[in-house]
Amino acid sequence: SRLAEGTPRRSIQLSNIVEQRVFQDDEIISTPKRARSKKTTTAEEDKEYTPKKTPTRSRRLSTASAAAPATPTPLTPSQKLKKIRAGEISPTMEQRKTDTANPDKGRKSQLQLAREQLHVSVVPQSLPCREKEFDNIYNFLEGKIQDQCGGCMYVSGVPGTGKTATVSGVIRTLQGMTRQRKLPEFEFLEINGMRLTEPRQAYVQIYKQLTGKTVSWEQAHTLLEKRFTTPAPRRITTVLLVDELDILCNRRQDVVYNLLDWPTKSAARLVVITIANTMDLPERLLMGKVTSRLGLTRLTFQPYTHKQLQEIVSARLGLAGSEAFKGEAVQLVARKVAAVSGDARRALDICRRATEIAKDCVTMLHVQQALAEMIASAKVQAIKNCSRLEQIFLQAVAAEVTRTGVEETTFMGVYQQLETIAAIMGVSTLPPPGRALRLCSKLGAERLLISEPSRHDLYQKILLNVSTDDIHYALRVEQPMTTT
Amino acid sequence: MEKICSALEPIFPCRESAINTLAELIGDSREAYPAAIHLFGHSGTGKTALTKAFFKQCQRQQHVRIAQLNAIECYTTKILLEYVLDALAPSQDEGDAVRADNMLEFVEKLRQWHDQNDGDGDSQAFLIAVDNAERLRDMDANVLPVLLRLQQLTSLNLCVVLLSQLPFEKFYNKTGLSEVISLHLPQYNKAETQRILSTDFAHTRNHYLDKFSGHHERLEICKEALTEDFYGNYLNLFLSVFYKACRDVPELRLTARKCFDIYMEPVLDGSVEATDISRLWRHIAGPLRSALTQIYMRIDKHSFEAGDGGGGSSALEDQSVRKLAQSLELPYYGKYLLIAAFLASYNSAKQDKRLFVKHHGKQRKRMQTVNAKAKTSDKMSTALGPKSFSIDRLLAIFYAILEEKVGLTCNLLSQISTLVHLKLLSFVSGEQNIMDGSARLQCTVGLEFVLYIGKVVGFNVRQYLCDFM
Numbered sequence: 001s002r003l004a005e006g007t008p009r010r011s012i013q014l015s016n017i018v019e020q021r022v023f024q025d026d027e028i029i030s031t032p033k034r035a036r037s038k039k040t041t042t043a044e045e046d047k048e049y050t051p052k053k054t055p056t057r058s059r060r061l062s063t064a065s066a067a068a069p070a071t072p073t074p075l076t077p078s079q080k081l082k083k084i085r086a087g088e089i090s091p092t093m094e095q096r097k098t099d100t101a102n103p104d105k106g107r108k109s110q111l112q113l114a115r116e117q118l119h120v121s122v123v124p125q126s127l128p129c130r131e132k133e134f135d136n137i138y139n140f141l142e143g144k145i146q147d148q149c150g151g152c153m154y155v156s157g158v159p160g161t162g163k164t165a166t167v168s169g170v171i172r173t174l175q176g177m178t179r180q181r182k183l184p185e186f187e188f189l190e191i192n193g194m195r196l197t198e199p200r201q202a203y204v205q206i207y208k209q210l211t212g213k214t215v216s217w218e219q220a221h222t223l224l225e226k227r228f229t230t231p232a233p234r235r236i237t238t239v240l241l242v243d244e245l246d247i248l249c250n251r252r253q254d255v256v257y258n259l260l261d262w263p264t265k266s267a268a269r270l271v272v273i274t275i276a277n278t279m280d281l282p283e284r285l286l287m288g289k290v291t292s293r294l295g296l297t298r299l300t301f302q303p304y305t306h307k308q309l310q311e312i313v314s315a316r317l318g319l320a321g322s323e324a325f326k327g328e329a330v331q332l333v334a335r336k337v338a339a340v341s342g343d344a345r346r347a348l349d350i351c352r353r354a355t356e357i358a359k360d361c362v363t364m365l366h367v368q369q370a371l372a373e374m375i376a377s378a379k380v381q382a383i384k385n386c387s388r389l390e391q392i393f394l395q396a397v398a399a400e401v402t403r404t405g406v407e408e409t410t411f412m413g414v415y416q417q418l419e420t421i422a423a424i425m426g427v428s429t430l431p432p433p434g435r436a437l438r439l440c441s442k443l444g445a446e447r448l449l450i451s452e453p454s455r456h457d458l459y460q461k462i463l464l465n466v467s468t469d470d471i472h473y474a475l476r477v478e479q480p481m482t483t484t
Numbered sequence: 485m486e487k488i489c490s491a492l493e494p495i496f497p498c499r500e501s502a503i504n505t506l507a508e509l510i511g512d513s514r515e516a517y518p519a520a521i522h523l524f525g526h527s528g529t530g531k532t533a534l535t536k537a538f539f540k541q542c543q544r545q546q547h548v549r550i551a552q553l554n555a556i557e558c559y560t561t562k563i564l565l566e567y568v569l570d571a572l573a574p575s576q577d578e579g580d581a582v583r584a585d586n587m588l589e590f591v592e593k594l595r596q597w598h599d600q601n602d603g604d605g606d607s608q609a610f611l612i613a614v615d616n617a618e619r620l621r622d623m624d625a626n627v628l629p630v631l632l633r634l635q636q637l638t639s640l641n642l643c644v645v646l647l648s649q650l651p652f653e654k655f656y657n658k659t660g661l662s663e664v665i666s667l668h669l670p671q672y673n674k675a676e677t678q679r680i681l682s683t684d685f686a687h688t689r690n691h692y693l694d695k696f697s698g699h700h701e702r703l704e705i706c707k708e709a710l711t712e713d714f715y716g717n718y719l720n721l722f723l724s725v726f727y728k729a730c731r732d733v734p735e736l737r738l739t740a741r742k743c744f745d746i747y748m749e750p751v752l753d754g755s756v757e758a759t760d761i762s763r764l765w766r767h768i769a770g771p772l773r774s775a776l777t778q779i780y781m782r783i784d785k786h787s788f789e790a791g792d793g794g795g796g797s798s799a800l801e802d803q804s805v806r807k808l809a810q811s812l813e814l815p816y817y818g819k820y821l822l823i824a825a826f827l828a829s830y831n832s833a834k835q836d837k838r839l840f841v842k843h844h845g846k847q848r849k850r851m852q853t854v855n856a857k858a859k860t861s862d863k864m865s866t867a868l869g870p871k872s873f874s875i876d877r878l879l880a881i882f883y884a885i886l887e888e889k890v891g892l893t894c895n896l897l898s899q900i901s902t903l904v905h906l907k908l909l910s911f912v913s914g915e916q917n918i919m920d921g922s923a924r925l926q927c928t929v930g931l932e933f934v935l936y937i938g939k940v941v942g943f944n945v946r947q948y949l950c951d952f953m
Contacts (some may be wrong), residue, residue, distance in 0.1 A: 041605055
């Protein structure tokens with residue numbers, strides 16, 4: 001089971017930064033999530049901080065203030081840290097020096113436009129093929145906000161099926177409704193399990209989004225507890241989005257329990273939407289009391305079919321991309337991806353790669369090349385490009401596996417097979433075992449084999465990480481070439 | 485480069501080719517070093533001494549900073565990193581401020597020096613030697629891969645020399661290592677060993693001349709007899725006995741110095757002519773053979789001479805066991821407990837009834853048992869090593885072999901634990917649950933030792949051993 005230990009923490013933030021640096025600010029149709037995520041990141045504390053003039057959360061404004069001259073007296077590091085923890089200065093990124101690098105849209109080619117439209121981070125205003133799910137979540141949230149009570153919802157589905165995008169789309173719509181005074185006001189908080197170093201940091205993040213202050217998790221927990229348990233007049237509804245719920249599950253499950261227990265308090269007016277990948281997560285991983293609090297309001301996002309994927313890509317391309325992409329090319333991508341995972345990100349990435357390959361218009365051939373790059377197994381190529389002795393070594397491992405019938409072989413048996421094969425092939429200089437260990441270690445580093453450290457020399461265990469058919473295929477096809 | 489070679493070759497005879505190769509690789513600091521060199525050979529082939537002297541020469545003659553460390557001393561990575569940084573620090577004023585918590589900071593520090601380096605016209609080079617490099621495999625998984633490509637990571641003219649007794653094929657890990665140049669230091673052959681040992685001649689001669697400076701007639705004999713040929717002959721005799729057993733030069737040198745006293749004695753007495761080699765051989769052969777049994781033991785001179793009188797090697801071994809047994813004073817019941825433990829370890833539990841129970845009924849002679857009894861020496865359980873036994877069985881055998889009936893007091897049980905503390909017994913398993921009887925013990929003393937203890941208390945151990953029936 002996947003628990004909180006040893007999860008990759010920074011990867012998401014990093015990719016975020018990359019995306020934001022590569023694309024100019026005004027090109028991103030930013031979702032609330034992305035905008036907020038800038039504030040939640042604490043990784044770039046070393047970056048330039050500038051005092052925030054207005055308490056607004058708009059990114060445009062904060063970047064504008066970055067350009068303005070900073071306070072005349074420079075702060076000592078501890079003063080700076082204090083201000084950061086109090087949320088008085090907002091983290092900004094370094095701006096590009098030559099800002100005029102971005103030309104006007106007219107000069108961009110069709111293909112470039114299509115490429116920008118196809119980027120995964122460019123989430124459209126309304127997601128195609130997710131209307132039903134949108135309605136489902138919308139009705140739930142609207143009802144909870146209207147009724148001014150608390151509740152829980154569990155959303156699941158394999159990666160890339162538009163869970164987070166749909167939920168944040170619903171939130172955006174609801175926020176628009178409140179602005180038009182058609183709906184009572186509500187506050188929106190969001191945490192992501194993958195962005196937390198440990199589950200308890202969730203309290204810190206939630207409290208930070210409420211007040212902007214960074215405090216220790218114990219303190220944040222007490223303050224949140226106080227906020228959600230004591231009734232206060234004019235308390236507005238809070239919607240809390242918990243992404244990657246399974247990461248928040250530790251052995252004690254105290255964080256998940258608290259997050260799901262607060263909605264049951266009448267004073268809290270908390271609506272929690274939890275997102276995870278596995279459908280049976282509450283039954284598989286969570287304790288009984290936690291599952292019972294999670295409730296039965298669930299929604300599963302099915303993987304996209306090839307028709308839906310086709311629709312998504314063509315919606316992305318819109319009017320502009322109609323000439324950049326051939327219709328059958330999109331269909332090929334959709335069919336190939338839908339057969340594997342139904343992941344929309346994968347389809348978009350393959351399309352982007354195809355636009356990079358193509359010169360002016362993306363045809364089937366370009367798509368096929370992109371598919372070969374991103375889906376095809378490189379193992380046969382790797383075996384073909386091995387040295388002669390490495391190939392013989394791989395053959396020897398395969399021969400030993402067939403001889404003994406057991407998957408796991410020892411180096412000693414493999415070396416005997418190596419001697420035999422080398423004798424048959426007429427290889428004049430057989431490597432001594434020391435060199436053969438080097439071959440084995442190289443193949444192991446390339447993950448064609450799975451081997452132990454070579455300190456166990458003759459007794460090290462070797463597993464074949466490619467199928468024997470791959471080896472035969474790679475070497476049989478190549479042999480005529482070497483003989484000619 | 486030539487200067488380094490010419491400085492080192494007198495100090496390290498018979499290592500000309502290795503010194504040349506090393507000088508070609510890292511002799512000149514203005515040329516680019518290889519990233520890593522792996523220098524391997526048996527113990528006593530001069531890896532450490534050669535590298536040390538080579539580095540010293542480099543430091544003296546060129547603009548090179550050196551670091552020499554022993555991987556055994558570095559039980560955490562941090563110690564290793566800070567040691568290297570300390571040794572390589574370009575200016576002394578940094579002193580104790582050098583800190584590196586992890587590999588990243590270490591590399592970062594070295595890179596800073598690279599930036600400083602660019603300012604000077606004369607570029608600096610760095611040499612790092614890691615002794616006992618096989619320990620690097622047991623440290624954090626990133627230590628060895630980073631050290632092997634430290635040159636690339638730091639952009640410094642830097643070379644890491646790994647010294648080890650193992651060939652490099654024992655170093656490969658699961659994720660692959662970068663290229664390394666392997667250099668082998670072979671063991672010296674007999675002629676080379678003799679040549680190296682004969683460099684002692686001047687030292688020995690001076691030693692003798694000093695020693696007999698007051699003794700006029702001995703001094704005369706010394707001056708006349710102690711020639712290079714004479715010493716060479718001695719070494720020839722010495723190596724004819726020792727070379728088969730040991731090729732470790734430092735060990736041979738120590739023993740050769742010790743035995744030379746005995747060799748010289750009849751010459752100094754005047755009883756044997758210095759040229760009469762066959763008579764001198766007769767004198768020295770015995771002491772040499774007895775010294776051979778004590779090689780690697782580094783016993784001081786006192787006991788060495790005491791053991792000399794013993795003559796043959798087997799007698800000497802016996803004596804050492806007896807000495808040990810004598811020096812170990814156990815209480816009476818403790819001795820019996822030890823004997824009981826030995827019997828429990830080397831007899832199978834099936835035989836217990838026949839050995840220790842008084843009225844065990846008649847045993848029928850069957851062909852099977854007769855065959856089983858016809859043991860060859862390699863089937864003897866005393867040669868196979870001890871088996872484990874439970875404390876209950878130990879106590880049962882103890883009461884069976886002890887004629888008097890003694891109460892099972894806490895003193896008796898505490899003696900068992902004392903025997904364990906003294907490493908005469910050891911736990912095989914179940915160390916946590918001794919009291920519930922699932923703990924298994926083993927006897928760790930040898931047969932001679934127990935036989936001797938049996939003799940002291942008047943108990944015939946052989947009578948109770950299945951092997952000797």
